Amino acid sequence: MRQAMHAGATEHGDESGFHESTNNDRLIASLAALVIRLARMSLFEGKMVSGTSRTHGSPVGLGPDDRRAMGAISRACLIQGLPDHGAEIHDLLALCTRPLGEWLTLPEVVHAGLNHTVLIHADDGIPTAEAEELAAGFTGMTAAIEEQLFARFMDVLSRHPEGQANAYYTKVRDFVVRNPVCNLDDFKLGLTEEVPARVWLIIQREFYEAVPTGWCVDGTVPICDHCGNAMKKGRAGLVCRTAACVATYPARSSRSVAASSVMRVARGIRQYWVEPGIDELRLYDALRASGTPAELYPFRDRVDIAVGDTGIDLKTYVSPETLGQKFKRSIGGLAYYAQRLLVIPDWHVASVPSYLYRLTRTMGRDDVTCLTVSEALARLGSKESGYA
Structure with a gap:
């Protein structure tokens, strides 16, 4: 996949009025699923991405699902008076390394709060966590790339x-x-x-x-x-x-x-361990330095950090709506803990307007608390917490 600029290159506008989409987000889900399918083919099967149609016995090429996803993008672009971004697969994948709001200015993108979402990590050519989340449950999607x-x-x-x-x-x-x-x-x-x-x-x-x-x-x-x-x-x-x-x-x-x-x-x-791990280890090291008995990646990554009966997951999704939908569907390993913290790096919260508010609103549950890293450190490192 082509590599271009990094996510987060654009200036964030006020998106506090975004609301959840229902059927319209299938368009973005199909695009994300296309990205995931081609990434698997490239990463695990060692096949190149080709713009030709796959035929019987051919090792490379686009399948019917790929063509349908590209066709859906083309139709949506033409209806909105945009260039036909779905016409050529390599051009489409190159665009996916940029924020959706820069090139796919569709109502579906705006309504779902995806203006600043990137589907392919520009430096590594790997689907982002948001791409996998948007494709979750889409027809043909099986094990996550991370699992493979x-x-x-x-x-x-x-x-x-x-x-x-x-x-x-x-x-x-x-x-x-x-x-x-x-x-x-x-x-x-x-x-x-x-x-x-x-x-x-x-x-x-x-x-x-x-x-x-x-x-x-x-x-x-x-x-x-x-x-x-x-x-x-x-x-x-x-x-x-x-x-x-x-x-x-x-x-x-x-x-x-x-x-x-x-x-x-x-x-x-780099995509699945190193990038998120930088902030995870910062928080873990700070907790240990304060005398808090933190555990790192307990039970083979049930959560990122555990402190007694408190489980902590740290996430850096560009879109709080996408992250909120993920935790609305399932809280994963946090379910094993009485106190559940979903923690976002301070630098990330500062770069996206109303991040924690939009995340909490979309998630729609009161059994998980959303905090910044500094807030989590202050909460767990205080004498009142019983851990420090």
């Missing part, structure tokens, strides 16, 4: 006693998020003595890959001082490749490494 990416890893863990498997999961995920770029010595020091050989071999072979020479800046790869990820050239200098880091810290790099001496996390791992 981590299937072998989870299968190996399942062969160990539950307590050990849980501990290995937390150790591996913690290491990967803290080391998006690392050399083999760091990898061995961080994992090989902590987890079984069968586990760390999978991590080395499937979760990490060689750093391309295209990541070099003046011959070496600059490393971010804040999150450890590689940096790239921006308009005003070096910029971290991690969105959460860019939104929170000033760019700073005090060291560079040769591309041939290090590995980077694979693109799917």
Whole structure:
């Protein structure tokens, strides 16, 4: 899939009047499902995306569902007087790396609060969490891409006693998020003595890959001082490749490494573990520093963080409406906890008008509390909480 600009590049307007859509959102769901289908074909089957129609015995091409989704986008665009964005698949996928409100200015997009939603992560070419959520339940959608990416890893863990498997999961995920770029010595020091050989071999072979020479800046790869990820050239200098880091810290790099001496996390791992993990580990580290007995990714990611009978899920969906619909349908692992917190990074709440209000309204339930990271830290770190 083509790669272009990152989500969140546009300025947010006032969207507080948005309301939930009903039948109209099937158009966006079908587009999201198209993105998911083609991503699976590219990621797991190793097939290229082709604009030709798939025929019997042909390994590549678009199927009937793909053509129907493109046709629906074309019709909607022509009715609204927009260019025919559904005519060519590569052009359509390239547009999906941009906020929907920039190119698909349809009533369905506005009414569902999706103006700033991006369906494909621009740098990695991976469907965003919102794309998977919008496609959930759509005809032909089966296991999530995240589940497929981590299937072998989870299968190996399942062969160990539950307590050990849980501990290995937390150790591996913690290491990967803290080391998006690392050399083999760091990898061995961080994992090989902590987890079984069968586990760390999978991590080395499937979760990490060689750093391309295209990541070099003046011959070496600059490393971010804040999150450890590689940096790239921006308009005003070096910029971290991690969105959460860019939104929170000033760019700073005090060291560079040769591309041939290090590995980077694979693109799917960056999308599902590293990007959200930056804020998860910030909150976890802050809780531990305050003396709060926090657990990271308990029971193989039942929730992101647990503190006693309090479960915490941290999310960074661009659209509060999409996230609200997700939790309206199911609260997932939070159901195991008496106190349930849905936490959004402060930088993310500040960038989207009325985020928590719109999220709470769409979710429509009183058994989950929506907070910013700073509010959650203050709540759990206070003496009144009984944890600090």
